[in-house]
Amino acid sequence: MRTMGAKRCAVTLEDVARQAGVSLATASRAINGSARTVRPEIRERVERAARALNYAANAQAQAVARGRTNLVGLVVQDIEDPYFSSIAAGAMRAAEANGLMVSIAGTGRRPDKEVEYAAALRGLRAAAIVIAGSRTDDRDALDRLGAELDAFERSGGRVALIGQRRLPVDTVVVANRAGARDLGTRLVGLGYRSFGVLAGPRGLLTAADRLTGFAEGLAASDVVVPPEAIMYGEFDRDGGHDAMLELLARRGEVECVFAVNDVMAVGALAALRSRGLERTVAVAGFDDITTLRDVTPALTTVRLPLVEIGEAALEMVLREPADTPRRRLVRGEVVLRESTPGVRRG
Amino acid sequence: MRTMGAKRCAVTLEDVARQAGVSLATASRAINGSARTVRPEIRERVERAARALNYAANAQAQAVARGRTNLVGLVVQDIEDPYFSSIAAGAMRAAEANGLMVSIAGTGRRPDKEVEYAAALRGLRAAAIVIAGSRTDDRDALDRLGAELDAFERSGGRVALIGQRRLPVDTVVVANRAGARDLGTRLVGLGYRSFGVLAGPRGLLTAADRLTGFAEGLAASDVVVPPEAIMYGEFDRDGGHDAMLELLARRGEVECVFAVNDVMAVGALAALRSRGLERTVAVAGFDDITTLRDVTPALTTVRLPLVEIGEAALEMVLREPADTPRRRLVRGEVVLRESTPGVRRG
DNA sequence: ACGCTTATGGAAAGCGCTTTCCAAGCAGGC
DNA sequence: GCCTGCTTGGAAAGCGCTTTCCATAAGCGT
Incomplete structure (x- = not known):
């Protein structure tokens, strides 16, 4: 150091x-x-x-003397990712409204970094930690994070998680599954029957939930996504791009592709464009990232109120601790745009 | 509080x-x-x-006892803006590599907030402050910021600025003017003669520099932007959108529009699309925001290495202080894409 | 005039560390 | 055997604050 x-x-x-x-x-x-x-x-x-x-x-000296800080820690995966930067913006706004300073750390999607930063924030005697996290299914990393957060809470700090609903602490739960289910239902309603999914990394629960929900939405109308049309890959733009190309190579005939987040969807769109198929294959994403609202064709997606999610997490952490973990459910809302114009079946 | x-x-x-x-x-x-x-x-x-x-x-107690911190402050306008989130990502990466924690504050583009946060960071005895700033021409705000930073440095902290070259402290200088000049030259080279500029807010130096440089680039080939084709407005997507519409209303015949940043350019593109003109009027932006690389038509722009800029600022601040302020110049690179296909005259 | 409460300033004891300063232990040189 | 010099553990003095705890002064009902 x-x-x-x-x-x-x-x-x-x-x-x-x-x-x-x-x-x-x-x-x-x-x-x-x-x-x-x-x-x-x-x-x-x-x-x-x-x-x-x-x-x-000297804020440090005050902190020592008073035994408390006005610092809160925010742990995100990648601040450059608009998903996280919106959440951060919301958290920072709420923090500012409460006279708190926020310290942000990026984990680069490595779950062990979450633990490391949580420990650092415990050392800083941060008033609270908000983790907008990985939602990995790595049990071991999760346990260690749980232990660290536990120690943090026992030493008087407050914790809130975003998305990660497997730990017994206050959580802003994002209804990924329900949102994806709604999306699936609406897409079937538009007439699509043959689907592919760009499913992101295998171990990522957020991605898995969205996939599951989507499949459920289709299943309600007896539509299934054939297993070989589910492409795993990275959770970012290039991941979407590459997965799309591979899907195309493997099965030419999909009508509609669901990418488990907007950034991947945009990558998929780019891949389709490179094949001249951007108006042939429908694409839907998830998140409704602000900066991506102007891509063409405009992306059908599930809007998540990311800024509000960040605010909600911070406000959660500011309230008196409850004896039992609180959950706050945030639902997404399907937004249909031109990337899924619908099919006219003859 | x-x-x-x-x-x-x-x-x-x-x-x-x-x-x-x-x-x-x-x-x-x-x-x-x-x-x-x-x-x-x-x-x-x-x-x-x-x-x-x-x-x-207890990091606070250590800080008090040792008289130093491993906290650095980063002040940006809006973390949700990809321009700033990329810079933040770079700064955070460099910070992590040096075992520092970073505290981020967003000013919401209010210069007085910069002063406020700088004061807060002085209170926190932050090791350093990096301000990715407003570049306002508000003399008063600038003076107060200067005074605060001065106090901060005198109390042993280090300061670096990004973009803001009017204060006597270490600065990462972005060659906005030169970049825009190059862009202007290249666009003239593509055959465009009739230009409009979406110039952003009047008081914003970054915007003003880009406008000036662009005009210089055109002037080298005796092309001028008529004053009534320079539209001022907000520095964001909607600002670009609205300015574009107004420009269209005022003068129908522009061949090429330069928006002083990518986000505005995307807004302009959306405005053009709403009039069916997205392939008729050429558009260029500035920054080369990653998330915007997939808009259609792909945006001609000036690429700024934003992540490196953030890193550079943080590394600057980590080096031993020099007796005279350092400057590190970062140049942009023109990237021509399909949004400016060029004109075939004759 | 008296006791009693209330307002307000100062001395000093922390808060959880780091870092002198001391002292003890031990090796080596004569 | 004594002095020097080095290593290493502990006591205690800070670091810059907050917050008791005291002390003094003022207000006031009777």
Whole structure:
């Protein structure tokens, strides 16, 4: 661990107190808020001194003395991914509204990094941790995360998870399965009968839930996705692109493809375009990423209120802890656009 | 400011020391690194105790005692904006490589928020601040930011700016003007003669630089953008969309439109599409946002290595301070795609 | 005038660490 | 055997705050 070398030589509260001609205690009470009151005249003097010296209270020292922080940690997979950056934006907005600073860490989709950062945040005595996580099915990583979060909670911190509903802590549950089910139903309603799915990585529960839900939605109308039309791959744009090409190579005749997230769907669209098929094969995604709203053909998808999800997680963590984990369910809403124009069957 | 209520009751170093049967000093030396050595046998005992108690050193207390932090602050306008989230990703990557935690704040494009967060980070005794900033021409806000950063540096912190080259601190300078100039030149080379510009907000220097550079690029070939074809507006997707519509309403005949960033360009494309003109009017953007690489027609733009910019800023801030501010120049590279197919004249 | 409550300033004891400063133990050189 | 010098553990003094706990002064009903 590299740390900075410069020695700090900042203005301290003692400097302020001396300058104002009062005691340390009084200065503290006047400036940094306290149950005790200070005579207005003196408070004014202290404040003036602080301003003159450009005093900024040492938050670390305050944290040590008070035994609490105004720092919350947010752990995401990849801040560059619009899914996570929207969640982060929501969390940051809620944090700001509550006077909290947020520290963000990116795990690069490695579950063990989640544990590592959780430990770091415990060290920082963060007031809370929000993990917008991997939803892996790696039992071992999950257990270690659970243990770490447990230690964090026992030491007085609060925890909320987004999406990950397998740990006994407050969670914002995203109805991936229900959303995908709705989508499947609507697509069948549009007349599609032959489907492919770009299913993302095998171990990723989010992806698996969406696949399951989608299959359920189709099954309600007795449509099935043939196993060989389910292509696994990466969860990103290139993953969608490559999976699409492979699907095309394997089975030419699909009418409609469901990519388990928008970014993959866009990759799929690009792949189809490269074959001149972008108006022939219908494509649907999931998430309704803002930046992707202007692709052509406009993407049918399931809209998730990502910013609100981030806010909800942070607000959850701000409330008094409940004796039993809370869940807050967030549903997605199917948005049909031109990428699934529907079939006219003769 | 709202803070968490729970009192912390975490394992302390004293607990570890007692459990290991050594003094506080020894425990500290054994666990948290020190110049002094500890006999291997004792160190082992301490480490085992720490593990048994699941000890996590209180980073706040360490910071107070040591007088330094491993926290760096990153101030961006809007983490949801892919421009900033890419920069953040780069900065976070570099931070992680150096064992630093990063705290991110979003200003929502309000310059006074930058000052506010800089002050908060000074309070946190952050090792460094990186501001990916507004580049406003608001003199007053700039002065206050300068004063705050000055105080921060004097108290031992390091500062780097991205884009903002008006303050005497280390800066990653983005060659907006040169990039736009190149773009202008290339577009003229493609045969375009009649241009419009979607110029973003009036007070935003980034936007202004890109406009200026673009005009210079055209001027080299004696092409000018008529003032009434320069549309000001918001710096986002809707800003581009609306400005495009207005431009269309005002002057029907432009061949090529330059939007000062990609997000606006996509908005413009959407506006054109709504008029059936997306293949008639050429569009160029700036930034080469990853998520936007799959729009159709593929967007001609100036590629900025955003992730590297974030990394560069963080690395700058990690180096020993120089007596005179460093600048690191980052140039953009024109990428011609189908949104500017070129004109066949004659 | 008296006791009693209430307001308000200061001294000092923490908070959980790091880092002197001391002292003890031990090897080696004479 | 004594002094020097090195290693290593512990006591204690901070780091910059907050928050008791005290002390003093003022307000006030009787």
